[in-house]
Every structure is written in C-alpha cells, then in structure tokens.
Amino acid sequence: MNDLFSVAGKTALVTGGSRGIGLMIARAFVEQGATVYITSRDAEVCERAAADLRAHGDCLSLPADLSRFDEIERISEALKTQATGLDILINNAGATWGSSIEDFPERGWDKVMDLNLKSVFFLSQQLLPLLETGARADDPARIINLGSIDGLSVSSFENFSYSASKAAVHHLTRMLAARLAPRHITVNAIAPGPFKTPMMSATVEEMGDRIVESIPLGRFGEPRDIGGLAIFLASPASTFMTGTVIPLDGGLSAAR
Numbered sequence: 001m002n003d004l005f006s007v008a009g010k011t012a013l014v015t016g017g018s019r020g021i022g023l024m025i026a027r028a029f030v031e032q033g034a035t036v037y038i039t040s041r042d043a044e045v046c047e048r049a050a051a052d053l054r055a056h057g058d059c060l061s062l063p064a065d066l067s068r069f070d071e072i073e074r075i076s077e078a079l080k081t082q083a084t085g086l087d088i089l090i091n092n093a094g095a096t097w098g099s100s101i102e103d104f105p106e107r108g109w110d111k112v113m114d115l116n117l118k119s120v121f122f123l124s125q126q127l128l129p130l131l132e133t134g135a136r137a138d139d140p141a142r143i144i145n146l147g148s149i150d151g152l153s154v155s156s157f158e159n160f161s162y163s164a165s166k167a168a169v170h171h172l173t174r175m176l177a178a179r180l181a182p183r184h185i186t187v188n189a190i191a192p193g194p195f196k197t198p199m200m201s202a203t204v205e206e207m208g209d210r211i212v213e214s215i216p217l218g219r220f221g222e223p224r225d226i227g228g229l230a231i232f233l234a235s236p237a238s239t240f241m242t243g244t245v246i247p248l249d250g251g252l253s254a255a256r
Contacts, residue, residue, distance in 0.1 A: 005235045008033030011083050012234070015039045015066055015123065016093030018049035020197035021146065021226055025090055028227025029234070030057035037079065039093065041065045066093050067114040069122055076126035085133035088234045091120040091169075092146040096162040096199055109161045116165035120145055121172060128183075135184040140242075142234045143180070145173050145189040147245060149253040152191055157203075166191070170245045177243030186242035188233050193249025195221040216251030 012029050016022035017038025026049075029036045035058040040046035043063035053059035060082070064075040079086065094116045097108035124131075124143055135141035150159065151166030170189055177187040194211050196204055204211070204220075212218060229248055232238055247253045 004237045005231060006032070007088070007231055007234050010034045010087040010234065011037075011085060012088035012090060013037045013039070013062075013079065013086060013127070014090045014092060015119070017090075018042070018046045020199055021192060021195055022090070022092040023049060024195075024223040024226050025092065025230045026059065027053055027056065027223065028231055029088070030054075030059050032231060033057065034088070035083075036060070037062050037083070039064050039066060039075065066119040066123060067111065069118075072119060072122050072126055076123070076130075079127070080130060083130065086127055086130035086141065087134070088142045088144065089124060089127055089131060090144045090146070090230065091123060093119060094146065094162075094165075094199075096159050098157055098159050098162075100158055101160065104158075104160055112161035113165050116162065117168050117172070120169055121176075124176060124187075128180075128185075131185050132183055137184055138239065139184075139236065140239060141185045142238075143176065143185060143187040144230060144233050145169050145187070147173070147189045147191040149191050149193045149247055149249045152245070152247060152253050153256045173245060174243045181242055186238070188238070188241060188243070189245040190226070190229055190233070191245055191247045191249070191253070192221060192226060193247070193252045195226065214252060214255070215249070216255050219250065221248060221250065 012034050014026040017026040018040035030053045037060050046063040047061040050059045050061035064071045131141040147169045148166035150163040155163045173189040
C-alpha cells in the first residue's frame with residue numbers, strides 16, 4: 001500500500017509553488033520524498049519558500065513569470081540543465097480579476113488568460129522532452145492542471161476571465177490527455193473549491209461564514225485535502241486515469 005501511493009524519488013515542478021495551493025502541494029510532495037522545483041514571479045519569495053520546504057526534504061527555487069513565453073522557454077532550459085528528467089508537472093500558477101461586466105478591462109482579461117491558460121499549454125509543450133524521459137506504460141509521467149469549480153459551474157463572483165480560463169483548462173486537460181497518452185504521459189485536473197489562500201483572503205475576510213454555510217461538508221479545504229489528491233494523481237494508484245477533472249470542494253459544485 002505504501003508503494004501504491006508513493007512519489008518517493010520522483011522529480012516534480014510545481015508552478016506558483018511559493019504560496020497558496022501551490023505551496024500546499026509542494027510541501028506534500030517534499031514530505032513524501034520527491035525532489036521538488038517551485039516557481040514564483042518574485043525571486044526572493046520563491047527562494048524563501050524553497051528554503052522553508054528544504055527543512056522537510058529536497059526543494060529548489062526556479063523564479064519565473066510564466067505569463068511570458070520567453071520566460072517559459074528560459075525556465076524550461078534551466079530545468080533541463082538541472083534535472084535529467086521530470087516525472088510530475090503541476091500547472092498551478094494563476095491569477096484572478098474581479099470587475100463588473102461594464103467595467104471589466106482588457107488587461108484583466110489578458111493577464112488572467114496568459115497565466116492561467118496559455119502558460120499551462122506552453123510550459124507543458126516545452127517540458128515534453130523531460131516528461132518523456134523515463135515515462136513508461138506502467139509508470140507514466142504526470143501533468144496535473146489546477147482548474148476550479150468556477151470552471152464547472154457559474155461563479156457567484158464577477159470573475160469573468162478567471163472562470164473562462166479555468167473552464168478552458170479543464171477542456172485543455174482532456175485534449176492533452178488524448179494526445180499524450182501514446183507517449184505514456186497522463187494529464188488530469190483538480191478543480192478546487194474554497195481554500196484559505198492569499199488569492200481568496202479578501203473574500204474570506206468579507207464573507208467567510210457565508211462561504212462555509214454554502215459548503216455541504218461545512219468547512220474550507222485544508223492542505224491535506226489538496227496534497228492528498230495531488231499525491232494520488234502522481235502515484236502508481238492512478239496510472240489508469242487520464243483526462244479527468246476532479247472537483248475538490250466539499251460538495252459545493254454538486255449543491256449549486
């Protein structure tokens with residue numbers, strides 16, 4: 001059973017791994033014996049998070065702004081010089097923007113789409129050679145994309161570009177899964193509901209009690225919830241799964 005859910009000895013890249021859900025996932029992998037690279041746009045924040053994670057295992061910092069294609073190319077080349085292969089790619093880096101339909105600006109659309117959607121495709125594209133190294137039918141390489149329940153049903157908030165980007169990530173996950181299965185790479189997505197992250201801090205402060213009341217399980221998501229699901233999707237237990245989008249929301253999307 002320990003082997004069935006093991007990621008020990010694997011190499012993983014977690015984008016947006018310096019805070020929030022990305023940090024929760026990165027810590028779970030580090031604690032379970034994987035070598036983890038994390039990205040963040042802020043080099044100082046990225047290195048500080050990596051240093052904290054090194055207290056629990058192997059973690060290295062690769063700062064980059066993944067909303068830019070030249071940065072995606074740069075970080076991909078940097079990783080190729082440091083790692084002989086990549087077992088797990090977790091596309092988590094993301095941003096949101098809230099504004100009414102009348103006032104929603106173009107930059108609020110482009111910023112979110114570039115990071116939440118474009119980076120998922122092009123980073124996966126650029127890292128295919130590393131992912132294919134060592135990938136086998138009985139032990140595939142893994143791409144795990146972070147979507148959102150706002151990409152599964154209509155959000156209560158006016159986050160037009162965010163919701164659209166996450167719905168697109170879910171479908172891109174299926175597209176990539178179908179194309180990459182012959183290369184022994186599985187592609188799945190997690191669609192988180194409410195977690196207490198920096199991205200949600202203002203919303204939690206303003207309406208945290210109402211959010212909890214709307215969740216059938218009666219609480220916010222916790223690090224063990226997202227870490228456990230990510231470990232499962234990267235472990236031998238999930239080798240026959242690809243193209244799935246898994247809600248992780250305490251039953252919220254089912255109750256909407």
